[in-house]
Amino acid sequence: MKNKRLVAFDLDGTLLDEHRRIPAMLVQRIQELQSLGILFTIATGRMYPAATRYIEQLRLHVPIITCNGAMIRDHRQDQVMHHQVLDQGQTDKVLQWLREKGHRVLRYSFYGDDVFTDTPHEQTTRYEEGLGVTFMSVPDLELQVQQLAKHRHPTMLVLMLEAGVAQALSEELMSLLGSSACITSSNDYFIEILHPEASKGEALACLAAKLGIDQEQVIAIGDNRNDLSMIRWAGTGVLVGNAPPAIHHEANLITQGHRSYGVLEALEKLFP
Known part of the structure; x- marks a missing residue:
């Protein structure tokens, strides 16, 4: 997929294995794709401090989405770019x-x-x-x-x-x-x-616009209902194999592999 420029993935249940780690082979594949110019970001329900270890491990170059889309934060400058709070x-x-x-x-x-x-x-x-x-x-x-x-x-x-x-x-x-x-x-x-307008999909659209990336050039990978907004919005929406069957129809691609192995499978299929 030569036209794909940005990949956003959820953490828990998606990028992370059952031990909350990212397998070495997946880290290697992500870094290989980053060296080719593909951008990667995290879109998680976690707060920012709970995601920093993975930002550092993957050496991400773009801001990340936290708190289910309520916040976008640029870790390179320690700057909050977008923050929606509850009334x-x-x-x-x-x-x-x-x-x-x-x-x-x-x-x-x-x-x-x-x-x-x-x-x-x-x-x-x-x-x-x-x-x-x-x-x-x-x-x-x-x-x-x-x-x-x-x-x-x-x-x-x-x-x-x-x-x-x-x-x-x-x-x-x-x-x-x-x-x-x-x-x-x-x-x-x-x-x-x-906040009523806070979602991973809205935040991903906001981030892509800031990066000058079109909707069709975005891939979103997740495993649960809080990922659906970004999976629906992205040009290519992916659910890993452990996603509830009731939401499978929402994705363009369902992987056989679960969790991090599903992410690796998706990257191999989408970037052969």
């Missing part, structure tokens, strides 16, 4: 609704590079370890958000709950918030709440 009213509404309903969920408020939580739990510890960052524990997240509102608004609210419960709660939140927020999910355990 304070919607943030308060979600936290108040969770309290009134008595839903048993772990909740996290992302503010750029900082994460606050009032639900310490072994799952929270595993979440921190997986991201490689430390969250700030506070007595009351609702109060913390209100106190920060004078000078900061959250980039994203994340709820963690049992598999099978997330879908029903997500539908309730959609009814509560309507079009005033974007509600997505990176796996069966998470619900992510963002």
Whole structure:
């Protein structure tokens, strides 16, 4: 595909293997393609500090997309190029609704590079370890958000709950918030709440425009529902083999390989 100039890939469940590593053969292939002028970027639900190790490993040359598209950050200049925050009213509404309903969920408020939580739990510890960052524990997240509102608004609210419960709660939140927020999910355990115009697709379109790259020249590779906006937008949308079968119809290419091996398979097919 000689006309393809930019490849964007998700991290968890896509670029990373089951040990949250990028296999050496995939790193080598990406660097070979970069030497030929193909640009690569990350489009992840993670916050920026949780992605930096992979930026360095791949030696990426262009800004990356974080927080499910709410932020674009240029790591070379440590500059935020694009940042969409949640409306304070919607943030308060979600936290108040969770309290009134008595839903048993772990909740996290992302503010750029900082994460606050009032639900310490072994799952929270595993979440921190997986991201490689430390969250700030506070007595009351609702109060913390209100106190920060004078000078900061959250980039994203994340709820963690049992598999099978997330879908029903997500539908309730959609009814509560309507079009005033974007509600997505990176796996069966998470619900992510963002600015209504924040998505990986919108951020990828913004980044491509800044780089002077046409839509048809972009490849997007992902594995889950929060990747669909960029897979739909890109000239070529790819889902790796571990993507839920219910969303396979959204992609131009479905790989046989799972996770990082699916990414390698896609690159071999698209750049023979």
